[in-house]
């Protein structure tokens with residue numbers, strides 16, 4: 001089957017597809033948010049779609065008719081992933097049960113991400129739901145492995161287990177009594193909670209289409225449920241995220257949307273698939289922990305709260321006595337003191353803090369000649385401190401104040 005992107009109501013188009021012809025269906029329909037979505041892109045384009053309904057019944061009927069068609073076109077080995085949120089997840093789960101049978105419910109995937117907002121009274125909503133049903137018990141499923149948690153005992157990962165004479169689990173040993181390591185364990189089975197960042201406003205893959213989902217999410221869905229050459233169908237394809245993921249993973253696809261702009265964006269994306277790299281996903285949570293162990297050690301000694309990914313600041317000190325917060329920076333090895341003070345000064349002023357402490361880590365020539373000038377009022381420099389056998393030694397803690405008033 002040829003891959004295609006089709007313009008029209010998905011119900012009408014689904015009705016033209018053959019029975020048992022599709023391997024995986026991913027639907028990201030209107031969520032019953034009772035909102036109109038609009039977004040202006042930097043190139044001045046406007047994308048809109050409506051998610052307003054007369055009443056819940058109108059929405060339920062709309063979804064039921066389309067899910068029924070999805071069931072018909074899905075192969076017996078196929079799976080369906082229905083993306084929704086708390087606005088209608090309760091309706092949709094019962095529609096899926098009715099059409100697919102509760103026996104074919106496989107997972108409720110929670111897609112979770114970080115958001116910063118404090119606008120409403122109640123808990124901040126940080127997830128969406130993807131219902132995963134199959135058409136029969138004979139479904140395609142590829143196991144993916146997730147990362148071990150940082151607290152996992154490494155020995156337990158590496159050492160092979162066996163049952164002893166009394167059927168108790170124990171480490172397997174060779175004839176010399178040495179524990180046998182396994183090469184098998186490379187991760188834990190993927191759980192149903194997926195922590196994948198929302199596309200940030202500057203992400204390379206962002207098209208400007210409202211409600212665009214991250215490629216990483218769709219790639220994961222497609223990988224677990226299909227093989228190369230399979231057909232992926234997305235009846236509400238929007239900006240075409242699932243189809244781009246399918247293309248990257250060498251699957252065939254059919255995308256449908258009743259918005260002309262959506263179809264155009266999808267076609268453009270398919271011609272030039274771009275994926276943003278998430279540092280969080282690549283390196284795990286540690287990607288944000290950019291401070292060296294030495295710096296962390298110093299911050300601990302100052303009782304400072306670490307500040308990550310900031311060139312002018314490494315920590316903040318709560319000065320309870322004077323009811324203020326002090327900015328702290330540790331001079332980097334590639335910075336001269338002037339440069340460090342300049343960065344700290346900028347970061348401190350940006351946050352309206354009146355005192356900054358700069359810890360000097362090495363001497364530099366630049367310092368000569370400017371040391372007596374009051375170039376950066378409000379910055380106190382602590383000089384001549386060094387590490388010795390991992391221990392911080394601060395000498396002359398109080399003596400220097402070269403740039404301060």
Ligand SMILES: C[S@@+](CC[C@H](N)C(=O)[O-])C[C@H]1O[C@@H](n2cnc3c(N)ncnc32)[C@H](O)[C@@H]1O
Nearest residue numbers: 009010028049212213236238239241257258259
């Ligand atoms: C939530 S968005 C999909 C976003 C998409 N997953 C992405 O990553 O860009 C829902 C899409 O459904 C489309 N839509 C709404 N009603 C439709 C219908 N009856 N038939 C086909 N598409 C429809 C809208 O135009 C919108 O693009």
